[in-house]
Amino acid sequence: MSSLTLAVGRPTLADKVFSRSIATDLVLIAAGAALTAVAAQIAVPLWPVPITGQTLAVLLVGVFLGATRGAASLALYAVLGIVGLPVFSDASSGWHVVAGPTGGYIIGFVFAAAFTGWLAQREWDRKPVWAFLAFLVGSVIPFAFGLPWLAAALGNLGLDNSLGAVLQSGLYPFILGGVIKAALGAGIISLAWFGVRRRDARAESSAE
Structure with missing residues (x-):
């Protein structure tokens, strides 16, 4: 396994599926942005913040x-959208999207x-309950950036940017x-880890 890699720290599921290398890392980073x-x-086209699968x-x-x-x-995803690729919701792009009401979520x-x-590098993704907590906590972070940004953007547009209005449109x-x-x-x-463990178990049994 190559020691040249962009990954820092403990291995994750990707490292159980692919060998670590700079070339592999670049492909995975690009694939994540594409996903x-x-x-x-x-x-679901709501304004000012749509509901998406992002x-x-x-x-x-x-x-x-x-x-x-x-x-x-x-970060690559954000840059691609800023420079003009239609990667944001509703196939939008450009700096104005990041500068607008949804920009804080993208950041x-x-x-x-x-x-x-x-x-995940501390193995929170190895068991379903801990994986759920990791996803749940992670899902809060975009709102920590998005809600203040949304408030500022609405204010710049001359719209109601009170706490209640921002929470109603950007959180609830x-x-x-x-x-x-x-x-x-x-x-x-969890299913992915189950598959990896079964693969490893079969490899061990066939090697005996």
Whole structure:
């Protein structure tokens, strides 16, 4: 296994599936950005913040790749959108999207992927309950960035940016979906680990 890698710290699920190398890391980082772009198009068109599949993709990328590669993947996603690729929700792009009401969530994605990746490197993703908690905590992080940003953006537009208005448009509609996404993400990761363990067990038995 190559020691040249962009990954920092303990191995994650990605390292159980692929050998560590810079080339592999670059492919995985790009794939994570692509997955997030696709998930962004799965949307319920609300204004100012649509409900999308992005958060689930962000957390899966973080848990699968770990802190460093996960953050790099979501940073790449943001940059691609800023320079003009239609990767944001509703196939939008450009700096104005990040400067608008949803920009804080996009920035928060980078930190959410980093944090859930950090938890995965401490084996929070190995058991379903802990994986669910990791996804649940990770899903809060975009709101920590997104809500203040949303308040500022609404104020700049001359719209109501009181605490109640911001929570009503930027938090409350997403709570139930966030719990469902956390459960779904934990289920996906748990199944992936189950598959890896079965593969390893078969390899060990055939080597005996």
